[in-house]
Amino acid sequence: MIIFEGEELLLHFHEAASDYIIISFASADQTEHAYDRYFLQPIAEKYHLSCLGITTKIDNFYQHSDMHHIIPLCNEITQHYKKIIIIGLSMGAYAALKFSAALHANIVFAMGARYTLDVMVAPVCGIMQRTIDRLDPYSIQETTIFPHEVSGKLYIAHDIYKGILGYNDIDHRHANKIMENLPNSVLVPVPFAHHLVVNSLKGSEEFKSILDMLVTEEDHLVIAQVAKIRRYHIHNIYSKILILKDRYPLLVYKLLLSKSLSQVKNNHIVYDDNERNLTLIYQLFIRGYVKESRSLLRSCLLRGLLQCSLYEANQMNENAGHGFRLLSDQLDYLVAHSGYLLVFDAVQKKITTTRFLKGESHQLPLRIYNNQLVCLWKEMVFSLKYMGSEIALMPLHSEVQANNVLSIEQQDQTAIIYTPEHKFCFRVDLDGNGDFYRIEPREWEKFAIV
Template sequence: MSTFFAENVLVKNNITAYGVTVKADFWYVCDEAPVVISLLQERLAPYRNVILIGMSMGGHPALAWSRALGATTVLSMCPKYSLDPNECGILQGYVDNHFRPGMEGMAVRKENVSGRIFIALDPGEGHDAYHVHLIEEELKGFDVSLIKMFFAGHLIIRSLSGTQEFGSVIKALAYGSNADVVETIVRVRLKNRENVSNKFKRYGTLKPFLVFQGLMGTTINKYKKCMGILAEKDTIMPIVGALLRTGRTKEAAKLHYNLAMNISLREKKNSFVCRDLSTPLDGAYIMDFHGRIVCFDVISYNFIFCHSIFDTNDAHFLFSEPEGGFLFIVINGQKLYVCEREGHLSVSESKNASALQVRQCDDFNYIYYVKTSLGYMISVPGGGMVLDSQNLKSWEMFFLFTKKSRD
């Protein structure tokens, strides 16, 4: 790796910096570490104001190497106290994928730490909060400031991105007081588009109508950086699905239409086209629990997904008939029913015993499921459609998105 975190920001702000990267995710606990520390000590010797910044895996050495490097200030973002299961609670995935011989006893120790310490995290990330608490306990009596980055997730650096924005953070670390550093980071986070987008993502499925009102209101227009959120499919489509789940079909259609319009404007297209225009108005699109539109590929005979009814790909949108809920696609104006037998999908010009249907859940008026010969259809996030789920929970739920609701 020839580049390092924040390199462009540092260069553009004319700040002298050294970056340390690794080829494997072993938290910089390796045989080469003492050599790297020695080289850095030589190069940092002429400087009196040494700032260490580390994110996630890099947050650990930012603390653990600070005394050896003579740091005056440390910004450690979402650090781990240790990956050693004998020293703390650590998710098994970290142990299986990153912990190796030689990393025993790697915990952050107060005798290795110096300078004023700033630790940033999203309190909503429980595992990060647990490890930061352990570090706080270890560094009692030190000059430690905890900065809570709400809605930032684990990769909180995204909420501080931007040449001017992160440049102001670095300058505050170099020349500002503790209060200046905290105020600068909080201010940058609050104005960052990533922060606003994360808020909508977090609350979009919990309070979809309230989020819809916020997105369609005039306040968001005051922030140019936030306008792009209305063109983010991964942010908007789950909210559309949540609106459908609560029966707010008109609001869902309006938000979806605005998504398409903003994508068109962002990509500088003069128009957008909805495929399958010959589809009868009484056909309803199928949306999965994750906010994706379900399509059918007649080449592979499999379900695939797109993010919008205005997307273009080689597959055909999947529709549901209002009477009976039979699933169908339209090719050259002809309706073909999607059938399933023992896990194998096909299409037919007529309804038969193997034709798939959406059925309404008894307890929810706007939520549907699809029964197959093997169980239930389940839409896997980041993956495809599985036909043999034995449960009927969230991922097995689907919503209907009608063209009529756009009126």
């Protein structure tokens, strides 16, 4: 229910029988939802928690005179509750801190918080600049959060990871300013969460458990609960994979095929990222982890067929390795440096690429058999016959195999596909477009034999 509408700000109120009340501030880029929802609304309604939700019609970092009306309204309502918890994300986290004393906060939970809009104090980003452009020089200086403006225990949830140069640099600078200058500040580490920390803590059950710890005001309990949620949250796991995959591909490989990941809620978000999976497969291969590269590719293909976890697919592949294996299981695939699987498209009659590992019926993965480029169709092996703009299939041991069969040249475990007499070679660009070119392939244009 909206209880106040100003020129730029709105105040929502959900009344319930809880001992404490939440005041939430919306983050930036949520203006289109200012009237119909507020930050933490689903949690407040599901668990019957009283909540005052402040939303913005324009991204203004709550630097507007509407706050002079909203603050007294909030205080009139919150005086009937035992504790006042203020929560915000990014722009909302800034407001949660900036107005905490005026709102008589007992607890503030600020995620990805900003400390100031004054570039002389800390760096700003594009969204912050929108507000700066509307303010006069004195008002910009006054946007800095001063100690007398905060009250209660301040929990600063921040991505502390610094393993990559420039990673979340603005966030680090603002978080450091907050910790240095604002009293009763407690750092709550959320590694790999990036700026939008809440994404690693999403879920009504998960966030409610954080609220339960915040009410205790026991720092170690809050930190431990956030760490527990973050560690097993699919968004955080996914962020960690994206950050580490190029530096530690073997570590990411072990994580993808682990039993623990197979038990994580919403793990399909990680499993179904075929672009990342195929790129990782290529990276593993060229770094010498050939067995792991093949294991991951075959697990991805089997998952596409059975819709199981990568852990289960890997277990099935490993068990199959101890017994009889079909020829089709023994033939290697070709993966491009840009993270694409090479296939023969029977409709277009050409070699193309895919990241759809479930497989279309007319797209046959390219394989290698006795140094020949082949594909399997209905349990039969076909070689590829080059015919200029089109490519045809013919039985592998056909006597018609003449000079127009595509050839494979292996170099240090990688492969190059050539037309007859090495006139053209096939290569794939970063966008997955592949064709034959009259140039020598560069190192990164070779294909991994997986």
